[in-house]
Amino acid sequence: MERVVHPIEVESYRRMRARLDTSHLPLLTRAVVERVVHSAADLEYATDLVLDEGELAKAHAALHAGAPVVVDVAMVAAGITGLRTVCRLKDAKSGPGLTRSAHAIRLAHEQVGPGALWVIGNAPTALEELLTLDASPALVIGLPVGFVGAVESKAALRASGLPAVSNVSEKGGSAVAAAALNALLYQPVSPTEEKS
Structure with a gap:
């Protein structure tokens, strides 16, 4: 199903591109x-994000091949x-040295195994926990927000x-993490990806 773009979004992108030249960047x-x-x-x-086109291409292919998110x-x-996404926060419990967010990541890892795309926009402890697991991710979108642990967890991810x-600053959050995943989701699959 092709995505229908609302005229407000079209105008918003036009205005953004009038202020920010991204034409030199690779597609993804x-x-x-x-x-x-x-x-x-x-x-x-635009200058805070850290990402790699080759990694994005592999993640794009995995996402469109049905890898769990x-x-x-x-x-x-x-x-x-x-x-459809996997979120185990409602099943998680906190304990000594383990936040609820970190426990949720453990539970999700047990459920999905290797090759998933992980999208972390809220809890630095979730990102920290993911880095202790043998998740073999297709991609980690690590954009937790905050003044405690966010910068450090993103540096550890890199x-x-x-x-x-990821990004370098304290900025981040659910909306930007979801946006990064949506960017890959909205990009059509190329003929070379369909053949692989």
């Missing part, structure tokens, strides 16, 4: 940067358009060598 990188900037109305994301909170799931989308 441009899609993610623009959708994140658009979701937050924050042009600074795991989210840390229901707000991230709510922002992802037309796609240092891990896992395929990732």
